[in-house]
Amino acid sequence: MVMVTIAEQELAARLRKINLDLLPVLHELLRTRSVTSTARSFNMTQPAVSRALRQLRGAFDDQLLVSPGRNARLTDRATALAEPLARTLGELDLLLKPAGPFDPATETVHLVINTADYVTQLLAPILTGICAREAPHVVLEFTWAITRTAEDLAAVDFVIGPRAWGQTLGKRVGSLPLWRDEMVCLAAASNRAVPSRLTPAQFRASRYVAFRRSLRMTPELQNQLQPTSPLEVAPVCTVPNFLVLGAIVEKSDCIALLPRRVARELARSGTLRIVEIAWPRRHLFIDAYWSLATNSRRGHAWFRQLLARAVAQLP
Missing domain, CATH: 3.40.190.10 (Periplasmic binding protein-like II)
Known part of the structure; x- marks a missing residue:
């Protein structure tokens, strides 16, 4: 069991003291040194920005902006915050930005396919051949273990097997017909x-x-x-x-x-x-199955299309 470190516990405690939604407001206040300009930038009222500034002062235990107005200046603490805050907001933007479409030509992904040995014999040569040409960093792992529940299914990426068996896995399961x-x-x-x-x-x-x-x-x-x-x-x-x-x-x-x-x-x-x-x-009837809980995994939608292409090439 992995234990949370003391440093991680202290960070979590500090994060609970601040409304992270206010960090972009703080960044703009430090940049413009103006409540009025910040309010205009975020389409907020000046009283709302003033309330945000009061909350930020409490969270950082510092005035941050002294004598707000035409001659406002930053405190030493605010000056020290400006650069790491800008960098952190940029990294958060990258972290929270929606992922683009899966790119098989450049991305690395490891997919586990649980199926019988004869299905592996039929599909693995075709799938690995396509991956060699179009997805050189994709790793396919074929395995064979008994899958009885949706929880078992979620432990792998895909299971390929008879439809009569797949229909017993429950409702939270996706399926793709492959062949008769x-x-x-x-x-x-x-x-x-x-x-x-x-x-x-x-x-x-x-x-x-x-x-x-x-x-x-x-x-x-x-x-x-x-x-x-x-x-x-x-x-x-x-x-x-x-x-x-x-x-x-x-x-x-x-x-x-x-x-x-x-x-x-x-x-x-x-x-x-x-x-x-x-x-x-x-x-x-042989179908592919996957847990709907894994739908968002990188490469899943692409691999379902790849399976259909591979089946079309079967003799």
Whole structure:
């Protein structure tokens, strides 16, 4: 736990004694040495500026402006304040000025995307390629952790996953539809015992490996992540990664269910082939999600546009 220093405590106590809205008025009083001119500059009445001067004198425990009028002069304290006050007001102006649009060509930002390994395989090469050309200081971190609540979602920048799961995160969540997918079966190209289309009964009678994100995952959550999970009641092996399924299938007589887009990528090697599955609830929609509490983070709106561009380039 980081403790507040004594100096910070003393500064907070001093700030409570002064109305910071009066600092621009003080700056103008020190510049013009005139209540009348200051009132004119801020479109205030002279009595209002006089009241402000009284408050400032109390806050600084100094007269600041002696004999206000034509022959007014600054006290030593006021003279010493003039330069640091002007500098502080300039820095406050920069600090409080609304931020301009995110500039990916020059700004540095670190974005954390929580998603499955196969989504990373599909999107990361395209996203990093675009960033290399257009956003050289943007760092993308792909990770995979179970997200169950809006609070979990706020801990990262974006989560990409099935819509059936995303709809359970609550109302304070933004979403962006990415693509539609469907579950298919993957078999070794050399495994001719597996037909080109499987019925649910044929699948259950086969040796198969299955995706399981966690042993503690409820059947309901598993079904949200993978709509064919009711078929996978007795796998011979479970793994927490989709891509590992392909490696197991390639070197065994097992089959596996996984999204078509990743199955298509794995089948490019020629050692695996796609087998259709006659299962009515095999479709899934993949969306990006983010907490509305993170909407103002630098680069978020830009990255959502980048995601849409990357998805448009998917085969």
